[in-house]
Amino acid sequence: MAFSWPWRTRHTKTSDILWLDLGDLGDLVNPSGPHEQWQDHGLGLLRTILQQNGIETDLASTRAVTSWEQLANQMQGYKMMIMNVRSYTFPVARKAAHIFKEINPEGIILTGGMHATVAPNEMEAVEEFDKICQGPGETVIVDLVRDPDAFPRVFQATGARSMADWPMIDRTLWPQPVGRKVKRRWKWHWPMEPECGWGPGPVATILTSRVCPWQCVFCNENSYIPNMGRRPVEAVIDELNYLDRTYGVGSVVIHDSMFFQNPRWLREWIELYPRKANKVWPYWAAGRADTVRQWPDLFEALIRETNWKTISIGFESGSDRILKLLNKECTEEDNYFAIDLVNRLGDELEARGEEPPKFWSNIMLGIPGETKEDAFKTMRMLKRMKRVFPSISYYAPYPGSALGFQLIAEGKSMMSLDNYHRYPDDEKVKGVDYQFYRELLAGKYDDEINRGLATVTRGADLYEGTLIKA
């Protein structure tokens, strides 16, 4: 066995069942950024349900080792391994399954997760995957682990009707960062998550809703995640208060695909969060430009009264052509409405000595059909935002999404079974001039971008080096 740092991570076997957390090797040892350290809520929920039903599982993580040899060492002697597989962790899951079967030829592997739902054929082709659960696992996981033979190899599960039926996640069931160095560097108070620039740590990530009902064709999660009732406002606040009492909370990340939906729930949040939370923690949450335009008073009240400080909006593009191509159902006008509103609110709060809200602005480049002028319009839109964290990525044709499926069918996707990874600079679609985008993000076209602006207050440093994983 080859030795590599850390030579061995301690792993105590207490069960015959191993849950394997998936991600790039070393992400919990020496993460390249804070986002690699987000924890898997699916893993947390399902391990909590198993534990509450008297089924203990051990935990290993591909993120907590730096070599496959280390992982192999931790897999020895298990009769069962469980994995929650996403498209971008599919290659890691395949490799881990192969190693597990080599070491434990009689062991069985249970898989589920988003990739099982959107790409069952790819999952079925991996002979090491003994059971493949499509759809949500919360109502089936206990029976599956107790008696896997009672299930066919590929089966469809049905989720809870409402998130109110979910137990509160036991966060101590999440993997830990490896070593004191990483904890110190990222001020990581496990099992809370480290700060990433959106608010002070410790960070509580939480879900209040599932499924964005809109139809953006780079996602379409409503086609493979069933509708589910939103978590009651009081339950969300109770969990945050519990986490604060137990571990301390500095800020909150509401990881919902679409937080700013369902006005009745949002009005209750405005009413109860400032009154009942131990502290009105600042939070990160997502919305859409057209919903901001549809419900501006509600949006403003959330910012003023509930401390919504980091507003994630999937602007994606500053060009109506591309917004149509992405089926975003938002227009340039919607985008500018949201930008100008947040700029105005920010100016006002700053003038009063308060911290202004900032955009987490999701931008997509390299969309097939996008022209240079479309991309310039997008960068001009970005420059209109006075306070912004740009989150720029190249469009990625993931299976599950309408445009992803269509481009795969047309033979234009450059993503494959072995490279569903999420490296920022990957080329993902045939025919896209990635060299142009590299030069764009290096500032080469800033003069051209600025020529289309009435006033120029920001340089190319706004977007240089901001490309992130898709």
Next chain:
Amino acid sequence: MSSFSNPHFMYLFDLKSGKQKLAYGESPQDALDILRIRLSETEMAEIHQDRFIKISQRELQKYVHNLG
């Protein structure tokens, strides 16, 4: 305010190859115009522009095997 005032729908157009092309827009004609943004004239010529069905996003996964 597009999703509130001008909602989009999904369509499957028949292709000459027997497969189907997924498109989306306010109407079938709008969906074809949007396809034209990224497809070449040769690719557009493969589409039977008057042979389509309207589908719901919820049913999308049912049709992916026959996309072309």
